[in-house]
Amino acid sequence: MTSLANRPTPPRSDGDGPVPGPLPPRLTRSLVGRWALFVVMVLVAVVMLYPFWVMIATSLKSEAQFLSGGGFSWLSWRNLSATLPLGQEVLSSTIVCSVSIAVILLVGLPAGFAFSKLRFRTSTTVFLIIVSAMMVPLQAILMPEFVNVTRLGLTGGYAGAIVVYASLGTPFSVFLFATYFRSVPDELIEAGIVDGLGYVGVLRRLVVPIAVPAIATVTVLQFIQIWDDLLVGLLFIQNTSERPITVGLAVLAAGRTTSIPELMAGSLVSALPAMVVYLGFQRYLVKGLTMGIDR
């Protein structure tokens, strides 16, 4: 620890612009640090963005151009839309995603609120049981789940996949909402109650507006997970007319001859929505992880 007296005195400025002379050592160090950081971030960005560049560049070539290395063509996009019902598949993915997320939010938000703000017996135990469900990987319960859903007769269309996605995503959302609401002062809820609201009113008029960052966080994370998932869609959505985009892509890749440019075009279509959602909600996402409600 340097004492106050030992510190280098900053150059005096009389208001006539910067004072010439060497920068104080701390400033130099911080400049070097910032440049090093910048270089590292550029490298990371290249590593992250390169696959996208490959996807875009490759999708704009024909098979022959891809093998030879040069040229430009819309052929793979045309072929892709001819082989795959792209619109239908994107729609399917959207339906499965949005309904699942709606269920996850509708269950997770009130449950998280109840676990963090209402006092009831066994609340801690029940909460721990629900949260421990987060530890169970999908693969471990896939077969029994498949049997159950088949017995319920839900493996044809969207319903089965939605049930599976919602039940897999809910524990996390309960956990996230409960944690988030713990940072909301009890007095805020009590103020609402004294002001004339019941619990439902409190939930609707106070808790939901305050929880927007948490809602955004759950939405983005679940959207990315569900949109990009292949396994559940492949197993539980058996009607070809209702299959999501990831399953469509898998079909494309599983053909006897796979056209790489077409696959890249399809991958791009599949990857874009997740990126758009992420970028759109990013502002809330950061807030959701850092924001508490202070006095």
Next chain:
Amino acid sequence: MAQINLDAVTKVFGDTRVVDDLSLNVADGEFMVLVGPSGCGKTTALRMLAGLEDVTSGTISIGGQVVNNVLPKDRDVAMVFQNYALYPHMSVEKNIGFALKVRGDSKNEVKRKVADAAAILHLSEYLDRRPKALSGGQRQRVAMGRAIVRNPRAFLMDEPLSNLDAKLRVEMRLEIARIQRLLGVATVYVTHDQVEAMTMGDRVAVLRDGKLQQVDTPQRLYDHPDNEFVASFMGSPPMNLVRCQVRAGAQRVEIVVGAQTVELPWRYASSHDLPQSGGGVVVGVRPEDVTVADGSAPNTLRVRVERREALGAEILVHLSNLEADGVLAAREESALRLVAKMGPREQIAVGDEVSVRISPEHAHFFDATSGRTLRRE
């Protein structure tokens, strides 16, 4: 507007009686302060009034109606919270008008009432702001606004000033008292600050460990405390409490402090249930009732100045008694520590040996074991 009655109200959390057999009447329009150290049950009592806590036993009634099982929203009381609990996603205007909107008042009516409340609280120019963009004092005003706009039957305030800095606290203290008088609504105000209690309350209820110690006007609490706790809690610095022997003889009452004896007026023997001669008692003296006297005057105590705290308008002087031979009393049972409040011009320095006089008119006597006052009613 209504009066509030608590009748033998008790609250038990686990094994702890947080509020123990509390009976209290707050008249219509009265400003009642609940004061006590932290953990004395004052906030719990307030929360039971608001309906945020169940009552274990006893009854609470507001305006003659028993409200034990009435939901908070149907009690028609407004509460101001310690951390204000403003709705962060609403503007000042919406915050103040929220309860009215929930109640179903028309838009115009809400607007008019919010404007009236904002005018009283000098908030009119901030109506569009979010709570985040307000200073502490302004947030406090919004919290008040939220309460007064409803014109409720009672105000409940839970340490509303404790988050403000000292200057603002004095300002808002006056402000809250002014608004309460203006609206004439029965108010229960919880604080741990005895200055707030003294300055704001029409009456003050002192609590300790969930039990009501005394309820009275601030001045009577100060002048006639019922027990040692009230005596030492009300007033800053607190009352000097001295364990000593009392000697009541022919037409005289004497107290023995270490090796020194002070004679007090004979009337104390008739106004107080003093113990038999030689019995122990706790004598209470307010710091302002200890004054420097001429050494040759009778009934003075020889003391040494240990510490001197100049507060500007007054000086607090910490004193220790001397034994007869001029040495400092060392033994615990005869050692006396006194705090005296003196005028700013008093020439007194640390280490001085002086004689002090205890104002004979203002001595208090408490039972040495129970701490209860020995004053006859």
